Structure formats: structure tokens, C-alpha cells
Amino acid sequence: MSTAVEFRQVSKRFGKVLANDAVSFAIARGTIHGIIGENGAGKSTLMSILYGYYQADAGDILIHGEVRNIRNSHAAIELGIGMVHQHFMLVEDMTVLDNIMLGMEGGFRLRSQRSRIALELASLCADYGLEIKLDARINTLSVGEQQRVEILKQLYRNANILILDEPTAVLTPQEADALFVILRLFKQQGKTVILITHKLPEILAITDAVTVMRAGGVVAAVETASTNQEDLAYKMVGRSVATELPRQPLSAGVSVLQVDDLCLQNAQGVHLLSAVNFSVQAGEIVAIAGVSGNGQSELLEILAGMRNQPGDKISGNVQIHDTRLNFEKKDPTLAAKLRKLGVSHVPEDRLRDGVIKEFPVWENILLGQQSTQIYLDKKKCVALSDALLAQFEVRPLDSHLRLSQLSGGNQQKIVLAREIAARPTLMLVGQPTRGVDIGTIQRIHTELLALRDAGVAILLVSAELEEIRALADRILVMSGGRITGELSIADYDTTRIGLLMGGLHK
Amino acid sequence: MNSDLPRWATNVALPMLNLLSAMLVAAGVIYLLGESPIEALGIMLRSALGNVEGFGYTLFYATTFIFTGLSVSIAMQAGLFNIGSDGQMYLGGLGLTLVMLQFDASLPAWILIPLAMSAAAVFGAAWAFIPGYLQAKRGSHVVVTTIMFNFIAASLMNFIIITYMIPVGEQNPASRVFAENAWLPRLNSLLPALGDTPLNLTFICAVICLFAYGLIVWRTRWGYALRAAGKSAHAAQYAGISIATVIIVTMLVSGAFAGAAAMNSLAGSMHYLSLNFTSGAGFIGIAVALMGRQHPVGIFMSALLFGILIQGGFDLSLEKSNIPAETFVFIQGLIILFCGAMENMYAPALSRLLNRKWGNNV
Amino acid sequence: MFDDFQFSTILVATIRSAPVLLFAAFAGVFAERSGIIDLALEGKMLASAFVAAACTYATQNPYLGVAAGILVSCLIVLLQGYVAINQKGNQLVFGIAINIAMSGLTFVLAQYFFQLGGRSPDLGAARFAVWNFPFADWWSTIPALNWLLGKFLGGHTVLVYLAFALIPCLHWLINHSRFGLRLRAVGENPHAADAAGINVAQTRYLALLCGGVLCSLSGAYLAIVQSGFFLRDMSAGNGFLALTAMVFGNWRPLQTALGCLMFGFFAALQIQMEGVAFPVVGQIPGSLIQMLPFVVTVVVLAGVMAKSVGPKALGVPFVKSR
Amino acid sequence: NQPKYALVYDAGGKFDRSFNQSAYEGAERFKKDTKISYIDVQVMSNAQGEQVLRNLARKGIDLIAAIGFTHAQQVQTVAKEFPKTKFLIVDGSANGANVSSILFKEQEGSYLVGVAAAMASKSKKLGFIGGIDIPLIRAFVCGYTQGAKSVDAKVDVAQNVVGTTATAWNDPAKGGELARAQMERGVDVIFAAAGGSGMGALQAVKEKGKMAIGVDSNQNYLFPGVMLTSMVKRVDNAIYDSFMQMKNGTWKAGVSNLGLKEGGVDWALDKDNRSLITPEIEKRVNTAKQDILNGKVKVIDYREASRCPL
Numbered sequence A: 001m002s003t004a005v006e007f008r009q010v011s012k013r014f015g016k017v018l019a020n021d022a023v024s025f026a027i028a029r030g031t032i033h034g035i036i037g038e039n040g041a042g043k044s045t046l047m048s049i050l051y052g053y054y055q056a057d058a059g060d061i062l063i064h065g066e067v068r069n070i071r072n073s074h075a076a077i078e079l080g081i082g083m084v085h086q087h088f089m090l091v092e093d094m095t096v097l098d099n100i101m102l103g104m105e106g107g108f109r110l111r112s113q114r115s116r117i118a119l120e121l122a123s124l125c126a127d128y129g130l131e132i133k134l135d136a137r138i139n140t141l142s143v144g145e146q147q148r149v150e151i152l153k154q155l156y157r158n159a160n161i162l163i164l165d166e167p168t169a170v171l172t173p174q175e176a177d178a179l180f181v182i183l184r185l186f187k188q189q190g191k192t193v194i195l196i197t198h199k200l201p202e203i204l205a206i207t208d209a210v211t212v213m214r215a216g217g218v219v220a221a222v223e224t225a226s227t228n229q230e231d232l233a234y235k236m237v238g239r240s241v242a243t244e245l246p247r248q249p250l251s252a253g254v255s256v257l258q259v260d261d262l263c264l265q266n267a268q269g270v271h272l273l274s275a276v277n278f279s280v281q282a283g284e285i286v287a288i289a290g291v292s293g294n295g296q297s298e299l300l301e302i303l304a305g306m307r308n309q310p311g312d313k314i315s316g317n318v319q320i321h322d323t324r325l326n327f328e329k330k331d332p333t334l335a336a337k338l339r340k341l342g343v344s345h346v347p348e349d350r351l352r353d354g355v356i357k358e359f360p361v362w363e364n365i366l367l368g369q370q371s372t373q374i375y376l377d378k379k380k381c382v383a384l385s386d387a388l389l390a391q392f393e394v395r396p397l398d399s400h401l402r403l404s405q406l407s408g409g410n411q412q413k414i415v416l417a418r419e420i421a422a423r424p425t426l427m428l429v430g431q432p433t434r435g436v437d438i439g440t441i442q443r444i445h446t447e448l449l450a451l452r453d454a455g456v457a458i459l460l461v462s463a464e465l466e467e468i469r470a471l472a473d474r475i476l477v478m479s480g481g482r483i484t485g486e487l488s489i490a491d492y493d494t495t496r497i498g499l500l501m502g503g504l505h506k
Numbered sequence B: 001m002n003s004d005l006p007r008w009a010t011n012v013a014l015p016m017l018n019l020l021s022a023m024l025v026a027a028g029v030i031y032l033l034g035e036s037p038i039e040a041l042g043i044m045l046r047s048a049l050g051n052v053e054g055f056g057y058t059l060f061y062a063t064t065f066i067f068t069g070l071s072v073s074i075a076m077q078a079g080l081f082n083i084g085s086d087g088q089m090y091l092g093g094l095g096l097t098l099v100m101l102q103f104d105a106s107l108p109a110w111i112l113i114p115l116a117m118s119a120a121a122v123f124g125a126a127w128a129f130i131p132g133y134l135q136a137k138r139g140s141h142v143v144v145t146t147i148m149f150n151f152i153a154a155s156l157m158n159f160i161i162i163t164y165m166i167p168v169g170e171q172n173p174a175s176r177v178f179a180e181n182a183w184l185p186r187l188n189s190l191l192p193a194l195g196d197t198p199l200n201l202t203f204i205c206a207v208i209c210l211f212a213y214g215l216i217v218w219r220t221r222w223g224y225a226l227r228a229a230g231k232s233a234h235a236a237q238y239a240g241i242s243i244a245t246v247i248i249v250t251m252l253v254s255g256a257f258a259g260a261a262a263m264n265s266l267a268g269s270m271h272y273l274s275l276n277f278t279s280g281a282g283f284i285g286i287a288v289a290l291m292g293r294q295h296p297v298g299i300f301m302s303a304l305l306f307g308i309l310i311q312g313g314f315d316l317s318l319e320k321s322n323i324p325a326e327t328f329v330f331i332q333g334l335i336i337l338f339c340g341a342m343e344n345m346y347a348p349a350l351s352r353l354l355n356r357k358w359g360n361n362v
Numbered sequence C: 001m002f003d004d005f006q007f008s009t010i011l012v013a014t015i016r017s018a019p020v021l022l023f024a025a026f027a028g029v030f031a032e033r034s035g036i037i038d039l040a041l042e043g044k045m046l047a048s049a050f051v052a053a054a055c056t057y058a059t060q061n062p063y064l065g066v067a068a069g070i071l072v073s074c075l076i077v078l079l080q081g082y083v084a085i086n087q088k089g090n091q092l093v094f095g096i097a098i099n100i101a102m103s104g105l106t107f108v109l110a111q112y113f114f115q116l117g118g119r120s121p122d123l124g125a126a127r128f129a130v131w132n133f134p135f136a137d138w139w140s141t142i143p144a145l146n147w148l149l150g151k152f153l154g155g156h157t158v159l160v161y162l163a164f165a166l167i168p169c170l171h172w173l174i175n176h177s178r179f180g181l182r183l184r185a186v187g188e189n190p191h192a193a194d195a196a197g198i199n200v201a202q203t204r205y206l207a208l209l210c211g212g213v214l215c216s217l218s219g220a221y222l223a224i225v226q227s228g229f230f231l232r233d234m235s236a237g238n239g240f241l242a243l244t245a246m247v248f249g250n251w252r253p254l255q256t257a258l259g260c261l262m263f264g265f266f267a268a269l270q271i272q273m274e275g276v277a278f279p280v281v282g283q284i285p286g287s288l289i290q291m292l293p294f295v296v297t298v299v300v301l302a303g304v305m306a307k308s309v310g311p312k313a314l315g316v317p318f319v320k321s322r
Numbered sequence D: 001n002q003p004k005y006a007l008v009y010d011a012g013g014k015f016d017r018s019f020n021q022s023a024y025e026g027a028e029r030f031k032k033d034t035k036i037s038y039i040d041v042q043v044m045s046n047a048q049g050e051q052v053l054r055n056l057a058r059k060g061i062d063l064i065a066a067i068g069f070t071h072a073q074q075v076q077t078v079a080k081e082f083p084k085t086k087f088l089i090v091d092g093s094a095n096g097a098n099v100s101s102i103l104f105k106e107q108e109g110s111y112l113v114g115v116a117a118a119m120a121s122k123s124k125k126l127g128f129i130g131g132i133d134i135p136l137i138r139a140f141v142c143g144y145t146q147g148a149k150s151v152d153a154k155v156d157v158a159q160n161v162v163g164t165t166a167t168a169w170n171d172p173a174k175g176g177e178l179a180r181a182q183m184e185r186g187v188d189v190i191f192a193a194a195g196g197s198g199m200g201a202l203q204a205v206k207e208k209g210k211m212a213i214g215v216d217s218n219q220n221y222l223f224p225g226v227m228l229t230s231m232v233k234r235v236d237n238a239i240y241d242s243f244m245q246m247k248n249g250t251w252k253a254g255v256s257n258l259g260l261k262e263g264g265v266d267w268a269l270d271k272d273n274r275s276l277i278t279p280e281i282e283k284r285v286n287t288a289k290q291d292i293l294n295g296k297v298k299v300i301d302y303r304e305a306s307r308c309p310l
């Protein structure tokens, strides 16, 4: 078998960080090759070098056996390399078709090219079983659909080396499965796939070989068939990672959150939530499972006081402790008022909602907590921040760094640390471990369970069934804006949950 | 971008290099105009910094720019680009003048002056309120509305001054002169060593306002909300910060700063309201805010720089008739270009230099 | 005073004064759709107005004058590109710097060369010829046709026709051409464009150069066609008005053109309103009437056209990192 | 020991082809005749005015001439501080034992050109273009209209101002546009008193083949055959005379109001507009001049009561 890509002693430095340290390994043609490693291990950087996004400081890259100088993404595309970035590289305001043809228009006049390319894409879609509306605008598409656009884009460009950076982090299990079907088709056609992921089961399920990275270097390169999950986790983190966390028996207390008949209708008249009823008691974790886009995000937004879109109609009754929320008057400061009631919120899209990247870490620790005092005593705030960073093992431990200088996983930890430190009585958590390495996942789970044991009511929204199984006391399943079923952890049953998520209740 | 440079390099060395580059280009122009650049620089510095009185004038000009610079800066902190400081200052002048004309005969100075100051701030704030409100509630772009409001202010003030303010039989489109107890105390009355300059109480106010600005923006919850809303609308919503309120309040404060700028020239030096008395100080405020990176020290330094340019440039054109006063307008532009827009031009070279000197450990 | 408005006169004046704003606003559209805030329109207009006038005077050929104006405007634009694209400097600061610098420099140069107080000599006959419809002796006898062909459609210089011809061309170029697609992509999400293999810097430079050419035409029109000489600061805020029209038009060519024409229309209307006695209020003072175009803009922005949303990457230097 | 002289222009600048330039020409004439040089400065902003005057006074200048009404207040302030220095303010008035103020009766000159315009106009529609709506400009319009109406009461005068900010004096495009708009409405003679913007108006008038009237200095030479006449304001004479008086030791403080009688204002008739001024026009204008001189006609000064009762 010939090699498709080979890295020889590739190094890359960003200021003080050595992101890639003499990386060498080869990827065989016609295989699916996994790359794993902790947050900040250098995976994305390596792939960015391969795609011509960055220039390596040293080392060579061989494509199909030849040393190539990939100066920019254009050169990479010419070599048949395609990349699906973790944060999709799509122009939100443009249509699917325009996004796909961008850079490969084929002529100066778009109109005549559009029809030609549309035909070509239709046949590609048929070949790969993709279903995409070509004239839809990107910002109307779900994440899964957007990813399909990215893949179609690579197909249209006839990429024979396809890089996917954490493609499943934001996908539902069903969407992930659909993706893997396509990737296998790819492989069958002799194309090469490079897959970065934090989910070890995926690695085991689909890849042929795995490279494990740590601190910028390669620590192991193995055939998938010859390894297992524990082994990989050990290689990645450098210590063994417990998969099952110990849990105290449930001791639920008074009702903290009571939701009755909650409905949400958006400006277009679509019912995003219909008659949602449930409650959360102190000391229990209630998880909401569901395919994303079925109302969980909106529910969380409403409960956190963040839903403030023009034209929304919210009705029903939400009670937190003894306070009834009023949705009649749109109040942009509702989120702050809820915090005073003891509500903490880890938002789903933390890097968008939960932090301000330009602010230093210590000021991010204040976000949401800012209205507690008039004068912000910097010394005190920094001391508090330092303590939290130490407690949550954020690296580097420096409250004066700009948040954007931290790695993604560490940014997540800061949001979590802040929300836990607020000593909530009700904690709203959305997708807490999306895009985080397994060591960090374990840490986050431990913290959440500790909160529960301390008597905090926790509402958890997650797309990961594994996570729900590890944490929840009760599971609510949502589909189409309704709660389609409820079961306690004792009755946990993947098939049943799957059916309920599909909206098929008895 | 230059995060791998030590602080002294970014805060002192780079600005100095940039200033030097601007000066070099300016020197070229002065040379082409047939004068000696060295001599010209000497005259300028002597006039603006080298004698007490000249320095007083430099500070006097800087005072106005500190206020307009603060006005633009605070809006920028909230992500708003207030181009309307000039119009707000103009209206501030109206507020101040109305109080002065009404009460300068009846009220003692210690009531009159604070009253007039407040009126200036209130009128400036009121003029900024409408663009702020429209941005907050209707989403009308504040850049456009403030530009429009500058034009509208000019028309309105023209009308008011011509129709109501000119004393009968006067030619000059200006109000009558305020009675002497309405004049702001000049600092040379406290400190005679300052010599004969119009530097007045407003300068003290400006310095206080700089401190207050720094304190409010970085050390209060209100400033935090302001900056958060300016950086990320999503995060502001998450934190329960009402962006509409932040926009409106910020524009009010911004307008109040601009309005207060009118004090320096009207109550401190001219003592009457005249047509277009702002002479574009609001626009210089934009440059001051941008170059000073909205930081109190930066605002002070760049306001001072503009003060030096105006004072020194003026004296130079007085002595060298070959150099028209407009040359300094050009040099102002050059300095903004080099120190503001190309501020990082020398960063890579400097960092390479430093790395070579102290090994590769940076 | 004259009894009635002459609507036809207002329309003609609108057409005649439109090119200044149209060229400049289109220059703004090019730059800003590619993601670069262009506050420097005013400065570029002034510089090219000066150079165009000076060169026309020297060569007695307006076409050479325009060419020289274009050259200078493009040189400024290259500097702008260097600052905004290569240096990743602050684009707003650049704009303000250029406006101030050009206001000073054009005066100093004009004074140096001509000694007329920042004015160029009159260009005299060296200006663009007016284009007229043929068979004038036939249609000029019919009043309606005479107005339509002689004043409204005919009787303008080549730059006027060029400005209006640009409206559909620009619309097509931005919305229906490959260049336009790439331009928009670069302005909305340069990272996505870069990942698609598009050279972001090159696209932005190209957009800036297009804008530079257009902007210089605006300056040339001011100096060569409208005035017949250069005068210090003769751009008189038109660059900012053009930007306003562009924001007003949501950065889209057709709407932007509409905004420019609206400004022109209300400016012409305002001229006609001066000194006219109105039914209830009587004669409105000149300085209040001057407000008209600006008040209308604010009202329209606040009412009908609320929420203009610019290109997403506007003003943010493109740095290759996520 | 010769006295020293200085000239301070306002923001319009020394080459504005208007009254600053006229002042400059007067000083130059003085320099040529006496071989005595002088200093001249231009202020960039209002606040600088005072500083300039004070600087000059401290330098030991004996006579400081400030041009333009924006300097009036400043002269008054600084004159008080330097009682030994003599000050001259042109176009504005200031008090002080060492201050002489020179004002012009622009309305009288405007009256004359109004007469000429009404005579020359075929459409009996006249135009006026001012820079900013200020009392000085209103005085121009008022005299102009009165003169025109004295020829034919049915004459209409359309008036526009360019703008409200300082750029209004430097906007030839707008000036030209105003002129075109007026001509579209039938105006065939336009009096432009708008600095650099006025130049745009004259240019537009030339293109349309109508007639224009210049202002301040004699602008007839700019467009021979187009310029009907100019309303000249002899700032140059005022400066020249004042400097001469200083030299001869006859300089006096006080306010002088220079009208037709004093030779402060006039209309311009030279080879450049000879062809447009018919004998009838010339006769009529000269009659009007006589009437004003001997008091038969009283020209309204808008500034006296801020009114133009016509």
C-alpha cells in the first residue's frame, strides 16, 4: 500500500508554544486514519499545515511520495487535499450553491456556471446519498446540514485526501452515523480520510490506523485492530482514565424548578416548544436527551433568561424557587435577575455566549457576576480568579492572560469554574463536554456530580447518551418541541430513548 | 500581534519610532518648501514646550481635545463610533451660552459656572441622545446618524445665532460677551508663573474626567457592562446586560463629554458664542481616541501631541512665511498615519532585533 | 418670489450632481464589501481632484487629467492596502489620517505650484465636452422633448453617463460575477474564502483599486466638470455623504445609488425651497432649509430602512488563525 | 525708528480672491511705495486669533491690522492689554483708545450693482448667492434687492446660501449648482458673494452664457464678457491708508464707516465689462450713485435693526 501523506520532522512554534514538535508519521492511501490527543496537543495545527494554512517552521510534507511545498490552501486544493474545519468555513449569508462553487466557479459569469454546477452536484448527491437544498442560505441550515455542505464541497473539488477536524463534536449520533457511511464510501473509492476526534469509540469503529499526539509530538502510532479504548486513553493522557465515576445514591429534596405548559412560538409562527412540563428537585440531575434542533436549546435559553428574539411568543409558567418568571415584557436583564435567584448557566455555545475572548481571564470570571458590587476591586477579583484556576487545573495558571490565549478546552473550564463558584441552587448546563478531551471530560463530570451531591438542582442538556447515562438521575426525551418521554436512570434503555428521540412514543 | 515584545517596547519604543518616521516625512516636505527641517523642529518645540507660556497654550488646546477624545473613547468602549462629537460640542456651547446670557448678571460665579458647565454637558448629552436612541431601539447606524446630526447641528446653530443671539447692530455672527464673573478662572491667577495663557479651570476638570473615565470604565460594574456589550452582544445578553440601555447611557455620557469641551474655549477663553467655534475639535477627538487607544494616559498623550502641533506649528508658520499653516494639517495627518494606523510597522523588526540580542528565548 | 417649484429643474439638478456621490459611494461599496472600512473617500477625492485639475491645466487635456487623478488615487489605495491588509492596522485611523493629510497637502501643493491660495487656475476650455442628442433642431421645438432630450437625458458630460451606466454594471459585477462572489465572500468571512483557496489579500487589493479608480472619478468630476478648477477642501463632506448613502443602501449597489439620488434630490429641492413662502409657516430661514437632506436621511433610516447590516468582517483585519 | 506692521487674515486665507486678498494687495502696495515690509499671518481657528494678536503685540509690532469680523472681539481684548500698540480691525468694530475699526457700507455698493443687474436683465429675474446666512450677507442681499427694485419694482431676486459650516466658502460645486438652479428658473444675472464657492457660481454662469457680478475685489477680469460688474470693497485702500497714516504719524483711533462717499465701496467698470455696460446702464448707475451721495436715496443697512424692510 502506498502512502498518501507523510510528515517528516514537522515543527511549528507559536510564540512560546511549540505546537508541533518534529512530528513524523505516514498515512496510507485508501485508509481512514485517526488522530487523537488532548486539547492543545497540536492536532489542528498539524492539519492546518497540511492544508497550507500555516507554514511549518521545519520539516517536510510528502504527498503521494513527493515532497511538496504547500504555500496556501489554493496549493493544497490543487494537490487534491480537502479539509472540513471544525468551525465550518462557510459564508453564512450565501446559498449552499454559492458556497460550494466559491473558488471553483469555472467562469466569470456566475449565472451560466450555476446551472452547470448544480447538475454536477445533483449527481454527486445521488452517488453519496446526500440530501442538500442547493438554494438554501447557510444560516438557515442545521449544523449537520452545514457539515454535509462542507463534504459536498470537497466532493465537488474532487479531493482525494480529506481532513476532518472533530467532525462529530456537534453532530447527533444519527448524523454521525450518516457521516461515517459517507466516509466509508470515500475509502472504497480509494480516497484517504484523516479524522480528528476526541471520541474513542468512533476511532475504534471506523479508522484503520491511529496516531496519538501529546504536547506537540507523536507518542504512538498503531493499527486500530490492535488496540482498545483503555489503551488509547492511556496513551493520550499519560495516565489511566476511569470510565465509570462513583455516584452517591439519589437524595432529591424540594422542587427548585417547576415548568408548566411552556410554549414558544417564533416570529415565523413556528412552535418551537409546545406544552413542556417538568420539574427539577434539589440534589438531582435531570437530563434532557434529544436530537439537537428539537427545542432543547430554546428551552435552556428561556430558562436562563436569554431568549429575547424579536417576534417571539412565550407562554406558560416557569417557577424557580418561589418566583414566577414573567415573559410578557421582554427584559434584557432577566438573565441577571435569575442569577440573583441562584441560577447558574453553562451555555451550549460557550465560546459565543459564555466568554469575552478579548477580556483577560479574571474579567471573564466576572461575567454574569458583574452586578454584585459597584466598585470592582481588581486585587480581589484576580485572587478569586487565581483560586478558581488552581481548583479547576486550568493551564496556564495566569489570570491576566487574554482568554483567547487559552486553548479551547481550558476556555470551557473557565466557564464551568465560574458558574460553579457562584454557588448556585439551580444549574443549567448545555453540552458540557463538547469538543473536550477525555481527561477534561472526567474532571467536568466529577464537578457536576459533586454539585449534585451538595444539593444543587441540575438541568443537563446533552446530545451524548453516554454522558447522560454517566450523570443523570432522570432523563427527559425531547422531540419536535415536546417532551416525548421520561424515564429514571434505573430504566435506562438506549433503544427506547432512541425511539423517543425520533418522536415515536407509545 | 506584538505580544512577544516587552512592555517598554510596545508602549515607548514603537510609538517613538513611529513618531520619528512621521517627522522624517514631514522634514522632507519642509525641506522641499525651502526651509531647514532642523531649524523648523527647533522653533516648533521651543514654541510649544520650551517656554512656560507656549506650554500653557499647548495645554489649553489639549484640554479641548481631551474632552472630545474622551467623548469618542467612551463610545468606542461600547462599540459605538460616535462621529458626532463636533455637533455635540457645538450644542454644548449653546447650553452654556444660554445660561451665561440669562444669569451672568444675576448669579455669583460659584453658582453660575457649575450651572453653565452642567448646561453644556446636558445639551451635549441631549444631542447625542437621539442617535443613541435610534441605534438602540431602531438599529439605525450610529455612524450615519451622528454624521447627519453634525450637519443638522450646524444648521440649527446657524439659525439660532443669527436669529436670536447677535446683538442688534452687530456684524459678527456671535453672541454678546459674557459678563466678567462668568469667565472661568485662569490657572495663571493661581499660579502666576504660568504666564499669560488661556489655560483655565477646564484643564483641571479634564484631568479629573480622565481619572473618572479610567475608573468608571475599568473598575465599575457599569464600565464592565459597557465594555462587555461593546465586545460581544451574545455575552452581554448571557450576562443580563441590556445592550439598549448601555447604548443610550453611553451616548449620553459621550455627548456630555463633548458638550463639556465647549467650556474650555467659550467660558475659558473666548467668552462668547460664535459660529463654528468648535473648529473641528470633535474630529480631532476621533484621532485622539484612536491614537490613544481609548486609554486615559494615551488620550492625554495624544491630546498633548495635537496641542503641540497646533501651538508649535502656528508659531513656525509665523516665523517662516514659506511654510503655510496648512503644512501642519498635513503633518497632523502623517502623525496619525504613522502612530495610529501603522503602529505595528516596526514590531517585527524590533522583535527580531531583541531576539538576536538576548538569544532566542523570547 | 417665484410661485411654484419647478419639479423638472429639480430632476435635472439631481442628475447633474449625482456623479460625485455615485462614484464615491460605489468606491465605498467596493472597499467595504471586501471588508475594509473606507473613511478615506474624502481624502482620495480631494487628492484626485487636485491632481486631475492640475494635470488638465498643464496638458489642456481633461482625459489626461482624469488619468493622472486615477493614478494618484490608486497610489493612495495601495498605501491603504498596505496598512489595512499587510500591516493589519486600524482602518478607521487610516481613513482619518488620509483625510487630514490630503486636506493639508493639496493646499500646500496648490499654493506651491499656482500661488492662488490653494486654488488651481481656471481650466478654461480644457474640460469635457457636453454630449447632445442628434437632430436637435427637430426635437427642440417640442417643449416636452426639449426638456427630456436637451436637459434631462442630454446635455451632460461623459462622466455623468458613465456614473449612471455604472449602476447596473456594478450590480451585476457584485452580485452575478465571479469577482463579486469572491469579493462578498472575503468581506463576509475571509477565513471561509481563504479555505476555499481564494487569495484574500489579492481580492481586497483588487477591490480597493476598483474603488480607487471610482473615487478619483468623483474628484475629477468635482474639479473638472462641476467647478472648472481645484479649490482647497472642495470635497466639502461629499465623501462622508457618499458613505452615508452606502450604509443607507445596505452596502448594495442599487440601493446605494438610490441613496445617492435621494441626497441629490433633496439637495436640489432644498435649493428651490429657499426664499419660497409656504402656506402655514411662511418663509423658512435658509439655514433651517439646509437641514433638509440630513433630516430626511435620519427619518428614513429610523423609519423605513431601520437596521442596515454591513459585511460581517468589515473593519477586522484578516489574520490567519481561528 | 520706523513703525512695524502686521496683517492678520481670517480663516479664508490670504489668497481668497476676496477681502483677505484685497487687504494683502493694499499692504503690498504700501510695501512697494515705501519699501517698508510687514508680517502677515493666517489663523486656523478662532482660539488662535487672540494668541496671534498677543504674540504680535509682544514682538513689538506697532500697527496690527486684523481682517474679518471674527477678530473683532479678540482685538478688543488684546488692545486693552497692550495700550501702546495700535490695532486696526477691518469689517468689524471694537472699542478701545488704540483701536480703529473700519466698516464698509456694503449695502451701497450692492445697491449700485443691483441697479445694473436690473437694467441688464431681460427676464427681470435676478439671483444672489451667499456663503453662509450671516448679517453681512443679508446686508448684501438687502442693498442689491433695493437697487434692483428701484429700477423696476417687479424684479424678483432669488437668493440662496451655500451652507452653514466653514466649508460653505470652499464648495464651488454647490455654488455652481445653486447658480444653475437659479438660471433654470429664469435668472439671468447672478451676484455671488460666497468666497470660493462663488467662483463655482461664476463658472456656471459663464457656461450658460448669462451674466454674473463679482464681489469684494474687482473680479471682472476672471470672465470678460460674462462679468457684468463687481461690487468692490476697497479693503486694500483701507489698509494702505491706515499704514500710511501710521507712517506719517496721523493715525487715529475710532470707527469709520466707508461707503460710496468715502470710496470704500463701488462698482467696477473697466475694459473687461465695457461691452456689457450699455450707456443707459452706466447712466442709470451713475445717477443712483449721485442720489446716494447727495442723500436722495437712503440705502437700507440690514445690520442697523437686523431687518430688511422691502
Ligand SMILES: Nc1ncnc2c1ncn2[C@@H]1O[C@H](COP(=O)(O)OP(=O)(O)OP(=O)(O)O)[C@@H](O)[C@H]1O
Binding pocket: A014, A015, A017, A018, A019, A037, A038, A039, A040, A041, A042, A043, A044, A045, A046, A405, A406, A407, A408, A409, A437, C320, C321, C322
Ligand atoms: N494561531 C495560534 N497562535 C498561537 N498559538 C496557537 C495558535 N494555534 C494554536 N496554538 C497553540 O498551539 C497548541 C496546539 O493547538 P492545536 O489547535 O493544534 O491543538 P489541538 O490538538 O487541535 O487541540 P484541541 O483538541 O483542543 O482541538 C495549543 O497550545 C495552542 O494554544
Ligand SMILES: Nc1ncnc2c1ncn2[C@@H]1O[C@H](COP(=O)(O)OP(=O)(O)OP(=O)(O)O)[C@@H](O)[C@H]1O
Binding pocket: A039, A040, A044, A086, A166, A403, A404, A405, A406, A407, A408, A409, A434, A435, A436, C321, C322
Ligand atoms: N493569538 C493566539 N495566541 C495564543 N493562542 C491562540 C491564539 N489564537 C488561537 N489560539 C489558540 O489556538 C488554539 C486552537 O484554536 P481552536 O479554535 O482550534 O480551539 P481548540 O483548541 O481546537 O478548541 P475546541 O476544540 O474546543 O474548539 C486555541 O486553544 C486558541 O486558544
Ligand SMILES: [Mg+2]
Binding pocket: A043, A044, A045, A165
Ligand atoms: Mg483542534
Ligand SMILES: [Mg+2]
Binding pocket: A044, A086, A166, A408, A435
Ligand atoms: Mg479543537
